[in-house]
Amino acid sequence: MSDQILRVPAEERYADELAKLQQADAATGAALPPGWKLSPKAVRAFLIGDEKLGVTRKFYGDDPLVDRAIVTLLGRQGLMLVGEPGTAKSMLSELLAAAICGNSNLTVQGTAGTTEDHIRYSWNYALLLAEGPSERSLVPSPIYRAMQAGAIARFEEVTRAAPEIQDTLVSIMSEKQLMVPELGADARVSALPGFNIIATANLRDRGVNEMSAALKRRFNFETVHPIKDRAFEIELVSRQLDEGLGAERANVKIDRKVVELLVTAFRDLRSGTTAEGTAIKRPETVMSTAEAVNVALAAALESRYLGDGTLTATQVAHQFVGVALKDNAEDAKRLRFYVDTVVRERARSDRDWKVFQSAATALWG
Numbered sequence: 001m002s003d004q005i006l007r008v009p010a011e012e013r014y015a016d017e018l019a020k021l022q023q024a025d026a027a028t029g030a031a032l033p034p035g036w037k038l039s040p041k042a043v044r045a046f047l048i049g050d051e052k053l054g055v056t057r058k059f060y061g062d063d064p065l066v067d068r069a070i071v072t073l074l075g076r077q078g079l080m081l082v083g084e085p086g087t088a089k090s091m092l093s094e095l096l097a098a099a100i101c102g103n104s105n106l107t108v109q110g111t112a113g114t115t116e117d118h119i120r121y122s123w124n125y126a127l128l129l130a131e132g133p134s135e136r137s138l139v140p141s142p143i144y145r146a147m148q149a150g151a152i153a154r155f156e157e158v159t160r161a162a163p164e165i166q167d168t169l170v171s172i173m174s175e176k177q178l179m180v181p182e183l184g185a186d187a188r189v190s191a192l193p194g195f196n197i198i199a200t201a202n203l204r205d206r207g208v209n210e211m212s213a214a215l216k217r218r219f220n221f222e223t224v225h226p227i228k229d230r231a232f233e234i235e236l237v238s239r240q241l242d243e244g245l246g247a248e249r250a251n252v253k254i255d256r257k258v259v260e261l262l263v264t265a266f267r268d269l270r271s272g273t274t275a276e277g278t279a280i281k282r283p284e285t286v287m288s289t290a291e292a293v294n295v296a297l298a299a300a301l302e303s304r305y306l307g308d309g310t311l312t313a314t315q316v317a318h319q320f321v322g323v324a325l326k327d328n329a330e331d332a333k334r335l336r337f338y339v340d341t342v343v344r345e346r347a348r349s350d351r352d353w354k355v356f357q358s359a360a361t362a363l364w365g
Helices: 015-028 040-048 063-074 089-101 125-131 142-149 168-175 230-251 256-271 289-305 313-324 329-347 351-364
Strands: 078-083 107-109 121-123 138-140 152-156 177-179 188-190 196-202 219-223
Touching: 015 040, 015 089, 040 063, 040 089, 063 078, 063 089, 063 219, 078 089, 089 152, 089 196, 107 142, 121 125, 138 142, 142 152, 142 168, 142 177, 142 188, 168 177, 168 196, 230 256, 230 289, 256 289, 256 313, 256 329, 256 351, 289 313, 313 351, 329 351
Parallel strands: 078 196, 078 219, 107 152, 152 196
Antiparallel strands: 121 138, 177 188
8 A cells, every 4th residue: 555655754764674674783783772773873874875785875964963963862862853944854854763763653643732742651541431541541652662672762853842831841851751640650751771762952042942951961962954955855866756746757757957956046045045156145035955844846747747747947937936935025026136146147158047037037027
């Protein structure tokens, strides 16, 4: 049934690679930390690739960050991944969980509606009324289940949850146990080796719900920065585009130069400096790599179903609007300036930029 699911978990998507890494660990006698399915070196290889084993690179960014994240999860501290939206924090946490414990689905999504029940446990009220408090009527949270299994729990967008809800984590992370007083004075679940928590937070959410000092002390903070290497970013967008298209990839002709154009435009606007060194005003909207992938996929689908099957800069310009031009009037002015100056100059010597300029001017003018 996995071919009928829009997005399968990383441990299923890369099951063959995880099996290869397990076999390599067994062959070399690599030491596995308590509760881990792979050695730390194999976890690293899963994320950044290993050509000899046929393992692909999945995280394009700061390789030392991967090392620090793995070392953090070997200890008692939790791992907090912070950064701008779209910098692959969630993807990194998913890949780490998949490699370390084989289950990336033990996830709490932080929102304004997140309650203690989402972090601790809740009850099946029909059974609770019929039988009273019991293990059968208790509904464990993802973190509760991670403690029982000695696995990695993920807490996405932790700063979107209210501070008093966030602080439910403090005692869990300090004592590695969770009391269940409804089942008896001494009833508790104690975490098995391998348990830890990976949390994520967007820098743009700072001030929404500030984390307490006590909770911050339970985490090691790592900042996930936008991809610095242009070639890396082009490779990532191309790969994610292929994966996103799936079976439709065979029906779309993709020119790498068009993908390069898209990535270059995003990098210009994200950094506020063009590839030629010209300073421009950055738009307020998020111009992340993840958004670039979304634009590339939408443009490819437009070419497949509304065009002749060839991805061009025209479709890129069409779909760029939905990301870059939202509800900020100043952003519209900044993008028109970008098209009228930077893109116009490039269009003098490059056909794809000329096509982009023509389509963008018609839409954004």
